Amino acid sequence: MISGAMRGRGGDALAKHLLKPENDSFEVIPARGLGSNDLIWQLRELVALSSAGRTDRPVYHVHVDPEGDIGDEAAARTRWWSLFEREFGLDGQAYCGAVHVKHGRRHEHRVYSLVRPSGAVVDIAWDYARREKVSRIVEFEHGLAPVPSKHARAIERALRDDGRPDVADWLVASGSTAAERPVAVLSPVERLIQERTGVTLDDVRRAALDAWRASMDGPGFEAALARHGLRLAAGRSGPVIVDGSGTPRLATRLLGAAGKRFEGSRIPAATVRARIEGLQLREVTDGHDGDHAPARRAGPGSARDRGDARPAGGRGDGVGIRRPDRDTGRPDGGGGRRRGVRPVAALGRLRALPVAGRLRLTRRLRTLDPRLDAFIAAGERARAAIERIEEEGAYERERAWALFGVTDIWGIPIR
Template sequence: MILVGNQRGGAKDLAVHLLKPENERVEVHELRGFVADDLHGAFQESYAVSRGTKCKQFLFSLSLNPPKGADVDEGQFLDAIGRAEDKLGLSGQPRAVVFHEKRGDDGQVRRHAHAVWSRIDVAEMKAVPLPHSKQKLQDVARDLYLEHGWTMPRGLVVSGQRDPRNFTLEEWQQAKRRGDDPRETKTAFQDAWAISDTKAAFAHALQERGYWLARGDRRGFVAVDHRGEIYAVPKWTGIKTKAVRERLGDPEELQSLADAKREIARAMQDKMEAFQREVAEKEAREREEAQAKRAALRERQNAERKALQEAQRLREQAEEQERQARLRTGWRGLWDRLNGSRKRTLEQNAQEADAAKKRDQTQQRTEQAAQLNQRRTLQAQRREQEQANATTTRSLREDAKVFRQMETEADLERNSRRDAFKERRRSEDRPRRSRQRDGPAPER
């Protein structure tokens, strides 16, 4: 059944709404945990208690609507209310339960229910938190649909499995890494059954989840996944074989396991080929991008080298001028020559020039090493891309090989069954032809 809940205030308005005379019948079934013995008094009591807190939405209201045509009794409603209460964390809170009966547009009387809880925990004097209440109620509703065998609205379907023919390359690789979870597999089958009311709808729902409906070797209903694994429909849906047959009809009308495997194998081979083309296109695109990056890096590094060379040239000129300025001319220069100062200045200048040269060379080597490391990093990234693409391609080829083998085995199985059928027909025909040749037995 559909469960819709929300936090709210407005105690008086809610009581009026639940007791409105538009319904053909209104039954206040339960008032639990309240001093008051009527709905208005109970909700006003909740409001009074909430005044001791900062909570404005002190009530949680839940409506329970069963599927159209479903016969839900009082016990099933109360069970659903109890499940929702436990899931939301409202166990033990004051609660009101009201049943409504109302005639719909089709003239049929439908029964639904409402449950209202006080959110105020009197012991703590604070509101019970209700995080993710919508999702929690959907989980409860989904379980109810599965257990009662009702046709489930598609909005409640939560299965994450999908038809592998619609996977992207990334999804395909992720699915292979993750492997199968039996719980997800069972959920996929139960979802497909719950949202289907005919064989065609069930087969379509299964294919959306990556399974093909087929006829088993023992005339039963089975499903096959893209690896050729076989699943018995009654086991994985949790539905009795008789009920499965009543909904799906005669299994002889379905394709055989061999035909289903052959169809899957061909479809998946096409998918693997498409993935390989995608990887090849990705490799070509990455190769072009790497070439463009290398060209841009080369241009940038050449510009950096020229800029460094120019900066060093200008600095060298400035430093040389500074050193030359130390050498005095005229009679002072003559005096420097006589007392040896000029010689010492020349030696100092030579030492500084040599140190400057070594400094510039070190700076050039540092830049060259940094640029070389940049080029190596770019090359390593490209090699990593190539290796990843090559690994993916090899994996896809292996997958395609598996599906080709699956198709071959399916063909062999079909041919074997056909030959066995022909041989059986020939065996049945031999006595008939023998009787025809011998003619009728003579009369005695």
Template sequence: MIVKSSQREGSKELAKHLNSGENETVCVVGSRGVLNETINGALEEFEAISRGSNCQKHLFHVSISPSPDVHMNNEGWEKTWLLHEEINKLKGHFFIEVEHIKNGRAHRHRVYERVNYETGKAVNLSWTRLKNERLGRTMEVMLGHPITQGKFNKSVIKHLKKSSFKYVAARIEELGIADRSPRVTRYTHYESQQVKRFDLDAARSHIADAWAQSDSPQAFKAALRAQGYELADGDKAGVPVAIDRDGHVIPIQRSINVHRKLGGLPTIKKKEFMQKIKYPLPDLDFVRESQMDKQHLLTSSQQADQKEDLKMQTTAQEVNIPPSGKIKRSKATTIEKQSDKDKLLTAEYGYDFNADLSRFWHVDREGDGSLRLKNKAGVIVDRGDLIEVRTTGEQLPTAAAVVQIAKLKGWDEIEVEGTDEFKKAVYSLSLQNKIKITLVNEHDRLLYAEVKAEYDQRQLEDDNHISVANTISKSIDKNKMDEFMKNIEEEDQKSKEQKKKTGPSNH
């Protein structure tokens, strides 16, 4: 027996759900305290009662679904509702009861008015999940139904032992259900609605595969992106989610565990899961909008992307860098486009991206979802653990952007491939930003030594300039300073005497 409950405010959405045409039959089977025994009419009456109180979520919606293997008669329903009212202190409260039959199975709903008609006070409802589990296990034992392997069975047993239902606790313990791992529900109510809009099982499979093949947060993020998903911080703090290109939000750990459980594999614990998640994660709304924008780019500019891809086919082994040229700032974008670029960068790197990345570079995504930055200086493509570069002029602007991206991604050591000019530009900027360089051959070591020597020389000169400036400041002759101040005072005195001779101005 599955018991679910929620406190609600609006009656219109609830009435729509209770009248849903997805059910084979919808029938009002009981009520208390209502004049209009229709779903809409009863809920309107409840709303009128609540206006005399300060209670916002005045409706308490309860649904009970018996095991599919049993038929529950009216006597069974009555006993179940009586115990439910006793547990939640709802005796005497107005309600309307609706029976739904779907796929040949019956389940029932009750909507209670929390506000007591006589006192005007709302009943306090807390620990409803535990109470629902307690009701379900108790009625299963009393009615002889199969015992559900609930998530809170251990807590239920503890509470039942303190009540008059000790025999129910003994029965659950006798069956050994409390010692088993709770089954993973394939779909929550929200997820059952998602399934109607997109293939949730396929998404879970993609996410689980990405997690299994990754050994680090960066690898997991790249694997998700390769499947078209982006990481974000969920509405509930500390619950990372994946967002697909249509903006659907999928909790990651739950998706992995449901997929593994259905495949006969053990679930993963929170600590193990978080080893492949790196905080801070970008905001959910930013990522959702970014994904929707990306989907629009994929559908509306596919041909343009293909042409651009032909222009910038670059491999990790070789980077073609033409002769130096001049870089000019790209044309100013509109506020709307600037905002779009900021959203893309925020989704990729968080809120602390360098403003120059947004101001001087056009930002979009390639067909595989990789972030791409373009301007007259060149093209940069972030492919997760690899940043591909193609320059069309001066090396420094592109190198500066590449190093900035490496910092945002949290890389503390990088390996550089390309021409000597490009390597030297990246080496110099990496020294300034305290990023280590992996030198793979003797030629690179010589280049790096040259850049390091120039960097150290500049640092020494800067230190000397500061030292000289301090020395000059300290060696100013005090007598000359006194003489200078004396001259100022004399000039001021002469000015005053001149004014006395000429007299006041006539107005």
């Protein structure tokens, strides 16, 4: 028994999804707790009934697909829904739905209201594992083998707690609880990136692994990657490998996954970092490699900094000082923050200063104002906050780029 579920706001797009003509046939099932006969109006009514709940996602769309070799698939679906409603406390909750026939197989969709008449919201925490438990019970009762699941051990414990040792023993006897946990080849975000770029992740993994095995040091690894059309760059969380589409992938994660997938054992992240350490790499910004920015170094700012990069005092060392009570110089792009101005460039130049340069800068700073120690401490705290914000922003930009143009089954853009 295969099931899937998604929580959302509902809407006409979901009803159209349930009525989509690409199925061989479909049948609207009798609704519960709703007065409309048309599925679109049933779903609208369901959303309206749920408006009193303290949630912006009051609708729970669930589908179940019995396996092809099951004896009585209608009885299996009926049993599955009964156990499902009991598991989640959805007995009596309003729902509507449809049965689809596709490629000769029948599967059923239901859309439940998660808001009770009192306004309380049904708890669907850990819904994936709980639906898997329901499926294992139906499989046991219909004489099927259990579908492999990474939650097998947790399901076995839950079955014993629920008073179903017969199903738990069957699950253990099948070897499911002792089997290696199945791991998806692609995460949902990786799958979206692969579909958007047309670059297969396994191809990138294999090429990176070949370059790794063909080299003994950092420069050799970089050269071997270039022969495969890949490039090593500096990312926010460490070195990244950039493929032909400009998509960066964290080098330690990519090589670790490649070793696990093609050789059976992961390449340790520490080993990857040790080989790459010392290489001067170009920097990837905004989660993609569209502009091939040069490596960051101490010195004068570039035009890409967007701030006034004139050094304080007219000198050419590229590092200026702005007193806390004034707005002069602005070599770090600060003061009067404009849209698109980010502190990454200035921070990169400061980090790249040699030890002697940092000492000279510190000495100069300390002679400017007796209160500067407090200002420096405040600056350090601000810098840490900026770095945290930048990391969060980079993650959101990368996710938005990966999900660009993608909608959920309701037709609502995924953000």
